[in-house]
Amino acid sequence: MDFISDTLILSRMQFAFTAIFHMLWPVLTTGMAIYLVIVEGLWLKTKNPDYYYHARFWAKLYVLNFGIGVASGSPMAFQFGTNWAPFSESVGDFFGSILGFEATMAFMLEAGFLGIMLFGWERVNPVIHYIATILVAFGANLSTFWILTANSWMQTPAGGEFVEGKFVVSNYFEGMLNPFMIKSVSHMFLATLETSLFVIGGISAWYLLKKRHQAFFTRSLKIVLVVAIAITPLQVYVGHLSAEQVYHYQPTKLAAMEALWDTIPAGEKADWSLLAAPNNKIESNNWEIKVPNALSYILEFKPRLSEPVLGLKEWQPEDRPSMVGLVYYAFRLMSGIAFVFVGIMVVSIIQWLRGKFTAESLTEQKLLMWAWIFSAPMGYLAVESGWIVRCVGRQPWVVYGQIRTADAVSNLPAGNVLTSLIIFLAIYTLLFFSALYFGSRIIRKGPNFDLPLPNATEVETPLDVNPAKHIPNSRPIN
Template sequence: MDFLSNTVVLSRMQFALTALFHMLWPTITTGVGIYLVIVEGLWLRTRNPDYYYHARFWSKLYVLNFGIGVATGIPMEFQFGTNWAPFSEAVGNFFGSVIGFEAAWAFMLEAAFLGIMLFGWERVNSTIHYVATIMVALGANLSTLWILTANSWMQSPAGGEIVNGKFIVRDYFQAIANPFMAKSVLHMFFATLETSLFLVGGISAWYILNNRHPAFFSKSLRIVLAAAIAVAPMQIYIGHLSGEQVYHYQPAKLAAMEAQWETTPAGQPADWSLVALPNDKAQKNNWEIIIPNALGYILEFKQNLTEPVVGLRDFKPEDRPHLVGLIYYSFRIMIGIGFFLAFLMLWSMLYWLLGKLNSKKITEQRWLLRTWIFAAPLGFIAIDSGWIVRCVGRQPWTLYNQIRTVDSASHVPASNVLVSLSGFAIVYAVLFVATLYFGSRIIRKGPNLELPIPGVETIRPAIDTSPGEFVPDERPVEAQQ
């Protein structure tokens, strides 16, 4: 229990808690925002009311997650001043401005148009409303751009140098376009999109399995599947490219990801451990299942690597990541989920080609629908696992190879951090339960298929309900025909 008196460890635990919890909600808003653009665009093009009702229904889940994302994102950023003040002071002239871009360019854009998207259906014309939906989705995804730019710069600092304990920017655009930036942004973009697609697909499958509006939700499942056909394999490929950049720029992290204790020289085949039990103290794996030469094919699609795979033993203990087991298995959980979602996409695509996903036959595919429901939360687990690999694997550095984590933490009593950590844990547990409760209420209630459709004229002929009493019929024209 020595960690209870260690300010740095407690501050890391608090940031891990707030970050891993917070990123669950922007994940949904970034991906579902794009989905809303798709279904509203289909409605404008076809005037099929089902697409309109899809836009109205899924926007409820969007705004719920937007609210929780805001509530949990602000405290996370405050920690750079409370728990990580020396780091903020050292890199604030670049890191602080990029975080500011996220607030000014992304969050403000999303928030400014959110009200029009939610409440403007009958108040603005359809073109303006669609532009508002696009701006909301754009703002949500700009957040991904700037947050990943800031974090990528921490992984591969560029565009300046440390002078007298502070990072001096020499080339601002080089700092933004650091070596990790492009692939990291793409990897996270496709991760949030894939997670949102399978969440929407899983909820749609639940409705179909329970025979609630099966024809209606078969449309959303097919939209999701059509997008997943491109997204799932692309995410695997970009994940591979991200692994390559770790191989070239962060060899210590790669060694921890693969539990490689001994160095494999360049030009020699590198083995890959499918599963292992890493032992940090003994600096070895207690047991492992090896696939000969496989690591070379994973990293460079060939047997012999052009660069060595440096083993953890070749790094000084103070210069390499610990918690190797956590990094190793988090990496494999992320990869396993990625391939499972790709398999589910292929299975579903086969059934689609066989004509088993039309509105009449889809209710018969019970095992496929159950698998979609099972897959709904897996993307969130994969994203959190990936961030564990990304950030724990970067240790012992906050700014890679330049500023150590131990030098980045604020000098505050450990007891203060323990109190705030406990408070966050309690509040976030309450928020999590509340989000699940209100989200489940939205799902149990289902879509309101009686909402008036903008641009559809309603007529109100008198309906004789009792002698002397007349009630106007307010249904849309299509419903009265």
């Protein structure tokens, strides 16, 4: 229990908890916003009201996540001034302005047009409404750009130099275009979209198993699958590129990701650790299952390494990640889920090509539908695991190679930090269960086919609506 008197540990725990919780919500809003752009665009093009009802239904889940994201994200920014004041003072000229851009450019853009997207269906021209939806999606994903730009700079600082402990900017754009930025932004963009696709697909599969609105949710599942055909393999490839940049710029992190204690020299074959039990005390693994020569191909697509892969023993314990086991298994969880998504996508495509992706046949494919349902939370696990690898693997540095985390924490009484941590735990727990409650209500209620169609003439009849009575053809909610 010594940690309760350690300000550094408590501050790290508080930031980790608030970051992990907050990440649950913008992951869905950034990706789902793109889905809303797709279905509303299809509505404008085809005048099929099915797409209109899709936009209205999924927008409810979007706004719920947006609200929780705003409520949970604000304390993270304040912590830079309260718990990490020395860090903010040192890098504020660059890092602070990047976070300011996220708030003024991205968040304000998203929030400013959100009202039109939600309530403007019968108040503005359909084209204007569609532009508002596009701007909401653009703003949401612009947030991803700025946040990942700031965090990438912490991984590979560029664009200036540290003078007497303070970062002096010499080239602002060089700082933004630091070595990690492009691949990191791409990786996170694809992660949010992929997670959102499998959440939408999982919810759609749940409806199909319940035999409710089968035609309606078969359509949403097909849209998800069409986009996933491109996204899931692309995410695996971009993830590989991200691992390559770790190999070149952050060798201590790579060593922790692979639980590699001893250096593998250039010109040697490198085995890949499939599973292991890292032990920091003995600086080795208690046991390990290896795939012969696989790491050489993973890193360089060659049978032998052209560069050495440095082991953790190359650095003193205080200069390398201490939580090797966490980084090691978080990386494998993230990577494993990516391949699970590819597998679900491939099986679904095969079924579609076999003519078994209709509303009638999908309800009978229980195993495939359950795979989609269980995939819904997997994207969150992959994203959170990726951030654990990214941030815990960077330790003991808050700015890699420049500022130690121990030197970046504010001089606060540990009791004060513990109190705020407990308060955050209580409030965020309330927010989490509130989100589950209202989210489940939205899902159980289902789409509302009684909503009037805005400025619609000569439209088709929605697939799940009885044209004579305008009553959804679905089973009642039990």
